[in-house]
Amino acid sequence: MTSTPKKLLAGAATAALLAAACVDKNPTVTGHRPADTDAGATLQSITVVAAPDDSDDDAADCRRCGETLSTDTARGTLCRKNNPPSVKLLNDLVDCVCYSKCIDSCASYCSGSRIEDSCAPCILSSCVDLYAACQGDVRQ
């Protein structure tokens, strides 16, 4: 055999190997799937799954309702797991003062600013029970 045919045979063998090498390693993948979908991803129905949410436990430094009435105390997250929940006591009071009985008298206080002179009398006359419940909710 001359050197040229040897080279040709060697080249042919190399080409064959390259052909084998250039295709997918997994011989079971023969390609009949649509290009834009994954196998098994053909169902159009989607169910959104929720990963677990963070714990709803109260923080150790959660605030009681009575600690929030003054704007001169540190702000914090209200306790939710005590009974009655501090956050509910405050929200019930806010509903009465800011959204029902003292809308005009307590406009500043309800916007988070300073308490105006007209506010306290309105609270004491119209939302006193809710105020007392909140005021009485303090850490023992």
Next chain:
Amino acid sequence: MSHLRKIAIAFATVTTVLACTAVVSDDAVQCKSDDDCTTRGPDFVDTVCGTNGLCGPKPAPPPECTKNSECGPKGPGMVCSPLQQKCVSTSTEGTLCSVVYGDPLADGTVVFGLLSEIDRLDTLYFRQQQHLNAAKLAFTEYFDKSGATLPGGRKAALVACSERFPRKAAAYLANIGAIAVIGPSDEARQRAVVETLAQGKVPSFSPWMNGNPSAVIPESTNVGWIASFLRPEVVAPLNALVAEQETRIRATRTITSGIRVAVIINTPTTSTFNAFAEYGDLMDQRLVFNGKSAVENQRDAACGGCYQRFGTSQAPKDVVLKTATDIKTFKPDIVIPFADIDWGAQLLPKLEELYAGETVKPIYAQPFLQIEDQGYKFLPVNTDDDIRQRITGIRPVRDNSYEVFQNKYRDAYRPKDAPDKLGPDPNPGAGRAFETALLLLFATHAALVDKPTAGPQDLVLALKKVTDKASPTKVTLNDIPNGVARLNAKESIDLAGLFTSFDFDTKTQSAKAGWATWCVTKQATYVGGDRVFKDGTFGTAAYCQ
């Protein structure tokens, strides 16, 4: 060609064909049964044997339903979920959700979601219940007051959830077929919401935050939207304002080595997410005065450290006094507060009290972000010219739409036991809920005009059509019928919100703001808007009088 060469070529050809056949064979027959397919390997999961003997994808089953009424026999409260294509329960039991507008069970109803702290056990219920009320008001204005219907006579429903369990609530809203969600309100919960909604490509539009934590995840593309500006946008207009004030200070005060600036950053004592913290970093690095950055000023011994950052939060009086004393000791020419409502309620009045006997007092350069601080109004602005001249700031450009909205809100939410009285003033967060709800209604309308089966991502595509700055049709909350008519005519509109023009940047998925300066009047109102930030400046300097 020699014989050997012919043999070699033939060998090469045959070998190649054999090799390819062995490896990537398009078998003439892959299977005779579905089992033959599934045994071919993990890539053939959920494939079936076709009549041509090849394994192919399992065909989608026919949808269980196409409209809500088909789900009636399945039980009460069942709707046909466009996402799941089957009947699902809208039962809100255990979800902290409720239907607050419309009937999601009616055929063709487009469902919208809202996530905020709206449950009575949520800490911010006192403030954020207004988010819900304001979104409801937008639906009422759109459908009931303006008489609009969505294309095809379809109606809308709003389902609102507490965001206390953000993933659970977001999954519930997506699975019942919400086309979009307003919220959440807490930046610490936004990524959880977007990660969940992204499974169904349901977009979330948060109007109450200025950061986008979900932006780091690729799945948030076209899902995690901020219907407001992002924090870094504040820097350039604030620098322009500070530059104006620096010129004024240098002209009126004795400045030997440089003006002095104090930045006040809200710093809560509890371990909650602090939306103001990023502003501190932005100011350190990018606030410019005396011709250099804030940190360079801080390190500049020649001016005695001309920059300092202070922390604040609602606190007992002695703590407030110490903070105010520390600030006064620093001798700032300009104070820039990035603070919550306690700034105006506590620290600002204490500072003014300490400065009462001084001749040189600080100028307050206040960026109004989400909450307009009420504190300045309680200073003697009606009688003291000096105070008014020392209070200024920047805020997103707006017209009087917010005030129009305030009137509508007060009229709509009168006290139940005193309907002759107006309801409370809405907070700016309520305004943002209102404008975002309107945006989503218009975008849904535009999407349905083009495509009766429009889904969540069609709404996203329609954003361009309802916020088209080139459109001659400018729409505000008072022009709902006109906006609907233009969309029905397949035209675009340019919807303006109360605080934003919805100039969406699709790259950051946020609505860039325009900025203007403001002053406080003798009547204790905030006025401004004439001097708009453009090309790095507010134009000719003008100071508050």
